[in-house]
Amino acid sequence: MGIAERKIRQKEEFRASILEAAWQQVISDGWQSLSIRKIADAIEYSIPVIYNHFENKEAILLEFTKEGFQKLADTLQLVKDQYTVPAEQLEAMAHAYWDFAFDHKEYYQLMFGLGIPACDRVNEIEELKYATSIMISTIKAAIEESNHPETDYFLKYHTYLSILHGLVSIQMIQKEGKPDASKKMILQDAISGFIISINRK
Amino acid sequence: MGIAERKIRQKEEFRASILEAAWQQVISDGWQSLSIRKIADAIEYSIPVIYNHFENKEAILLEFTKEGFQKLADTLQLVKDQYTVPAEQLEAMAHAYWDFAFDHKEYYQLMFGLGIPACDRVNEIEELKYATSIMISTIKAAIEESNHPETDYFLKYHTYLSILHGLVSIQMIQKEGKPDASKKMILQDAISGFIISINRK
DNA sequence: TACTTTTGTTAACGGTGTTAACAAAAGTAT
């Protein structure tokens, strides 16, 4: 009897429609605006039915997170396969990573827990400018002392900050508490590379 | 008459007590758990009084964000002043940045909008491992072809991912929409430096 | 047809940020 199969299929469809409705909400107003109630409203069912298919809201978000990592992995693999030299692969994958992040912004934010609070207002914070200027002036000085005094210091500042923030936030996502001292080797490694890239002939 | 001054002073104290209560809540249960109601409860006043001192909840968070950037800037300045060679300053500041982030985790999360959703469960996602393995294998291959085949590939992977994530997330915080192509130069710059650091003699 | 299981509903609990309407206290002027 195909009745059990049909039920499974229907359940799958229902589940998919929940995700579909959720995704529509996310891409139209960001994942902060996603609510169980809005999903229920969109699929024209009452709220508790959603809990028949997902344990809770987090489970829905987790679904998209997985989807996101899968898409990213597929993208990286695809790009990697177009090259043979590892260094070229790494470079191409880096660009692919970047493109993925901005082409699938919602996915990326979910995957890496980017809350984006006062996103647009953060640039107006005076204290931020202060911290920025300290770093920029140092970068500037380092460049002037280097073999390439014509280097774009603003670009280098962005690189510097990005490396730092990347290291920190990846670390924070992966582990609670203060990371063991060995993790600082990653920092040391990255920052050495950065400084060398400034002084390099 | 000092009565106006007293009022201003009292208002200031009240404001400070709100921030103090809020901060206690943040450090004890994370800033996700912070609510106007809990603050009101802690200072033993009714809810709306808080709105006499802060426009809304975001304004309170913004206050801490500013504080955070101020503290970071002070820390960086202090460390910078202990060195004279710019390259040394950059390195020391990098370590100070790292320490600040983990010594003042709550500040850092606020400052850079780190939502931390399935923070502890993210490592269990199978799709993440898939994406990870693609990157790691490439790094491994690049290292084997390099002048330093004994290099720790896991460390280099972390560096690689951190650079990428740092670039992306800093970019996302600062601007909505897809960044102009010129911003990709930062990526190019950072990734070149990374690849060089692998191949470097 | 009678029974069981699945699927869906309504209604509520406890929580959130925010605000309107109003009471109480404090300060000011007569």
Add this chain to the structure above:
DNA sequence: ATACTTTTGTTAACACCGTTAACAAAAGTA
């Protein structure tokens, strides 16, 4: 001291949120 005004605080509500218990309806099974 009394009358008036401003400030400060309160209660109560609005509109949301995630989640769940209690129950009704439909579907499948004997």
